[in-house]
Amino acid sequence: MTIAARELRWSAGGRMVVDGVTLEVTPGRILGLLGPNGSGKSSLLRLLAGLRRAGGGAVTLEGQDLSTQRRAALARRIAVVEQQAATEAPVSVLDIVRLGRTPHRGPFSAWTAADNAAVERALQQTGLEGLRQQPWHTLSGGERQRAQIARALAQEPRELLLDEPTNHLDIRHQLEILALLRRLGLTTIVALHDLNLAATFCDRLVLLRDGRVQCAGRPEEVLTRDTIQAVFGVAVDVETSQQSRRPHIRFLAPLRMPGG
Template structure:
């Protein structure tokens, strides 16, 4: 469905990502995990086609994203950024309506069908009652749920999420991940909480300092050794059903701080 080939990205004279090759299959939930500054957000930006990579390519069903019109990309791929804020006083519903943008045009005005899609998106994140609330009056979690609703209103085949559970309480964290997994969508999500990755992802890709260090099923990837090496934490991993697992964090691994100078 979506494949990255040998992606390289540099910014401010620093190499952020190098030699990333990765692919997400139809209807797969791919979690991207890694410590702060490992390049997760940059990778998602490239996968969404917002920037051309310095080297390598991103292929959507075999076609380079840079060769597809922006609008056609947006009909297939929706992105929820980590921090997208606005100073505009739009209402919750207006924010979700933006999701229909790539489907509308001079010959395709707003229709009842669009209204139904927006209503359904609002309902799916439990924000129907908030539809007419102005954006500045909403909490961080409510805004985050609306961003997800906006992405769903885009009716994409691929949903790219950057730390989607930020700002959400536990109920809404799990609710949101269940919601996107229940849809017949390819999901690529950067996740901080390794247990979320272990519970929801079909596969996990681990990034460290701009390189892809491992990909595979949660139970294969999230081993005590990898958690110590990459995340510098001691943990016990308990096996779960269908290749999943549960992680019990015990603490920061002791020798790590010396090995890893402050960045």
């Protein structure tokens, strides 16, 4: 077990946003966080990354309470890709990716061959070698997304937490990024909206509803017709993909909700 949460709670604006979440991710595996808009995925990711302090319960890393660990040590091993990482500063793709090396360098240390190698590897893994000099503000949404992922990879993390990393990406880049996450073999927690991508690429899933874990387990245990209909309010057919043997969901129509 690397990252685990026990009875995690966090409230904001007078309501419980993350409400007693217990989960763990197996080392080297991908855990997908699913749930409707506002179900608490981003809030939970921030708690798991140690970017926000829980109101109750605990996050542990290798069994040690995260809140007792030094921030610099955490930054060397946990990388986070958040949804809105914007900057108006005149920086290039290379500048952004190089930021990933910050936790590994002292304030006055020189740029090393190892720093360079990590940055080059991250650019190559995300297909951004040709865009390295391009100014950030001229990038497309998908290119920005890939640059943020490259920054996280340059950090050479052991744990990688990503909030909807396929947002803005065309289908080819969505598949490429998720296939890359699988190849990397890092301990990964990823919030996703696309249930079919989650079914295909994640080892286990946690489905949130109103800040609580509604269901957790392997994709075929979580993504059942009844569960999807109850949590997302849409009629679906769920088949097993001939190729991947994972669930494949066909969305039919929104369901009439009680009182709707």
